[in-house]
Every structure is written in C-alpha cells, then in structure tokens.
Amino acid sequence: MSELVIKNAYKAFDSLVVVDHLNIHIPEGCLLTLLGPSGCGKSTLLRCIAGLETLDEGQILLGGSDITHLRPQKRHIAMVFQHYALFPNMNVVENIEFGLKIKKLPADVRAAKVQKVLELVELQSCAKQKPASLSGGQKQRVALARGLVMEPKLLLLDEPLSALDARIRKSLRSQIRDIQKELQLTTIFVTHDQEEALAMSDQVVLLNQGRIEQHTSPEELYSRPASEFAAGFIGNYNMGSLHVFRQNGHHSPQAVRPETIQISLENGDIPGTIQSRTLLGSVVRYRVHTAHDDVLNVDVLNHGQLSTLSEGMAVFLSIPAAAVIALAPAH
Ligand SMILES: Nc1ncnc2c1ncn2[C@@H]1O[C@H](COP(=O)(O)OP(=O)(O)OP(=O)(O)O)[C@@H](O)[C@H]1O
Numbered sequence: 001m002s003e004l005v006i007k008n009a010y011k012a013f014d015s016l017v018v019v020d021h022l023n024i025h026i027p028e029g030c031l032l033t034l035l036g037p038s039g040c041g042k043s044t045l046l047r048c049i050a051g052l053e054t055l056d057e058g059q060i061l062l063g064g065s066d067i068t069h070l071r072p073q074k075r076h077i078a079m080v081f082q083h084y085a086l087f088p089n090m091n092v093v094e095n096i097e098f099g100l101k102i103k104k105l106p107a108d109v110r111a112a113k114v115q116k117v118l119e120l121v122e123l124q125s126c127a128k129q130k131p132a133s134l135s136g137g138q139k140q141r142v143a144l145a146r147g148l149v150m151e152p153k154l155l156l157l158d159e160p161l162s163a164l165d166a167r168i169r170k171s172l173r174s175q176i177r178d179i180q181k182e183l184q185l186t187t188i189f190v191t192h193d194q195e196e197a198l199a200m201s202d203q204v205v206l207l208n209q210g211r212i213e214q215h216t217s218p219e220e221l222y223s224r225p226a227s228e229f230a231a232g233f234i235g236n237y238n239m240g241s242l243h244v245f246r247q248n249g250h251h252s253p254q255a256v257r258p259e260t261i262q263i264s265l266e267n268g269d270i271p272g273t274i275q276s277r278t279l280l281g282s283v284v285r286y287r288v289h290t291a292h293d294d295v296l297n298v299d300v301l302n303h304g305q306l307s308t309l310s311e312g313m314a315v316f317l318s319i320p321a322a323a324v325i326a327l328a329p330a331h
Pocket of ligand 1: 044
C-alpha cells in the first residue's frame with residue numbers, strides 16, 4: 001500500500017503562512033495534481049512531502065508509515081523538478097544508474113533495472129549520450145527514469161513540463177500519465193497550468209494562499225467550480241455582476257461557461273450584437289454585447305454557419321437554467 005495521507009500540514013516562513021492546515025488523502029495509484037497560482041504554496045508542500053523542507057505542524061503518512069521526520073533518502077520518494085539537474089559528465093545510463101550504485105546493488109541487478117526503465121521512457125537509442133546532446137524532453141525523460149529506477153512508493157513532479165515547448169509538453173504529459181498508470185504509482189503533479197491539470201489527473205487540489213479551494217475530479221472542477229476563485233482559475237467563465245443573472249433572481253455570485261450559451265440568428269431570450277470574433281482552433285469565441293449591457297463570451301465549434309458570424313451582426317442568446325452555476329463568494 002502506498003497511499004499518502006497529509007494531516008493538518010502547516011508551514012510558515014516567518015509571518016508568511018504558506019501551507020495552512022491542509023488535509024489531503026491520495027489513494028494508492030492515484031495521480032493528484034496540486035494546481036494554483038504562483039506563490040500559493042504548491043512547491044513548498046511538495047518539498048515538505050519529499051523531506052526537503054520540514055513542516056511546522058502536522059503529519060505525513062506514506063503507506064501507513066509516519067515519514068514526517070524521516071530524512072529524504074529514507075522516504076522512498078522520487079522527485080522530478082522543472083530543471084533536470086542531470087550529471088553533465090555522465091551518459092544517460094550512468095545518470096539513471098547513479099542511485100542504484102549508491103545503494104550498492106550488484107552490477108547485473110543495476111543493468112536489468114536500468115534497461116527496464118530505459119524502455120519505459122523510450123530512451124534506449126540515447127543510452128550512451130551525454131545530457132548536453134539531448135533535447136529538453138529527452139533530458140526530462142532521463143530525470144524521470146532516474147526517479148523510477150529506484151522503485152519509489154511516491155513520485156513527485158514539480159512543474160516537470162514548464163521548460164519545454166508546447167508540442168513536447170503535450171506528448172510528454174501523456175507519456176508520463178501512461179507510465180504512471182502502468183506502474184500504478186501514487187503521484188503528485190504540481191502545475192499552475194489548468195489545461196495540464198485537467199488532462200492528466202485523477203484528482204485535482206486547487207490551492208489558494210496555502211488553503212484548499214476545491215479538491216475534486218478534473219471533470220467536476222471544470223464543470224462545477226465551487227467558488228469565484230475556482231471559476232476564475234478554470235475555463236473562461238462569464239462571471240461578475242451580470243444583468244442576466246440578476247434578472248433571474250440570483251444575487252449570489254454566478255458563472256456560466258461560454259460553450260453552454262446558445263447563439264442564434266433567429267430567436268433566443270437575450271438580443272445582442274457581436275463585438276468580436278476570435279478563432280481559437282477547434283472553437284470560435286464571440287464576445288456579444290447584450291441589450292442589457294452585459295458582455296458575454298460565447299463559444300461555438302468551428303464548423304457550420306454559426307462559426308462564421310462577423311462583428312456587428314445582430315444575434316440572440318439563450319442560457320439554459322442548468323448551465324448557471326452558483327458560486328461561493330471569494331474569501
Ligand atoms: N525558503 C523560503 N523562505 C522564505 N519564503 C519562501 C521560501 N520558500 C518559499 N517561500 C515563499 O512561500 C510562498 C509559496 O512559495 P511556493 O514556491 O511554495 O509557491 P508555488 O505555489 O509553488 O509558486 P510557483 O508556482 O511560483 O512555484 C512564496 O511567497 C515564496 O516566496
């Protein structure tokens with residue numbers, strides 16, 4: 001069993017509270033993403049779990065054992081950082097093998113383990129290359145392999161894709177997810193990128209100033225954000241003091257996703273005028289100025305007549321009641 005339980009974790013730097021009495025349970029084999037804006041405490045929490053920082057209060061249990069005060073080397077945790085920190089004078093195999101040598105494993109055992117992870121990260125063809133001759137994505141796969149070869153109980157990934165270009169990011173994120181699923185490895189992934197969080201995770205914890213704003217599935221976080229902060233961070237919600245919400249008798253904060261608003265040339269509840277049209281790839285986003293002086297973002301799929309409307313056109317919008325989400329106010 002390698003479930004992770006974080007109990008009442010608290011960490012402050014002088015008067016700055018960075019991890020504020022957090023409780024998180026991560027089941028075995030789960031990939032949980034810590035998501036949140038810069039400075040919300042994601043990396044600090046991760047570093048406390050790895051043993052690179054100490055908690056001021058609270059407890060961390062891994063597979064039922066209390067690891068709160070163990071040295072990092074004793075925790076059976078692997079960590080991959082944004083910057084790969086590979087040994088430049090060692091080739092790929094030597095980099096991956098390093099931790100096994102420290103553990104004084106026999107050469108044949110080391111070789112078999114290294115071979116296995118080389119295949120897992122698909123780097124067999126680069127085995128003898130030095131880091132300087134590798135691409136960013138390959139270096140990050142070596143860093144991952146170096147962690148995996150130690151057969152950790154927990155994998156910590158601290159923004160491992162941030163330094164890579166968009167195309168490599170996407171392919172490496174699905175490769176990491178595949179490997180994590182194959183090994184059934186309990187994993188915490190840190191990012192401030194909502195798309196990455198939604199694409200990769202079993203569960204997401206959205207952090208705001210060291211506290212949990214919402215802990216849920218990616219689907220739920222996207223479709224049912226619980227608070228103004230969550231809706232502001234995820235997706236492109238229409239929010240704020242919109243007339244359309246007030247006229248429906250809603251006085252608490254509300255949000256509605258751009259793709260749930262229906263747009264029509266003939267009929268609908270809310271007349272308006274197209275202010276701008278932006279092509280986002282598979283989706284076209286219209287900004288529509290309504291007769292009630294709201295400005296709403298409306299997304300339509302990029303095909304058919306409704307994706308080719310132009311600025312200044314008169315349209316009608318309809319918002320299904322079920323698409324309107326009630327939010328808790330920001331604290
Ligand atoms: N060793 C330290 N000493 C003092 N303050 C620190 C230390 N480490 C982090 N902090 C502060 O704690 C806060 C949280 O930092 P942390 O790196 O955990 O945030 P983060 O959510 O990971 O942000 P980012 O996405 O920018 O990495 C920040 O205000 C940071 O300046």
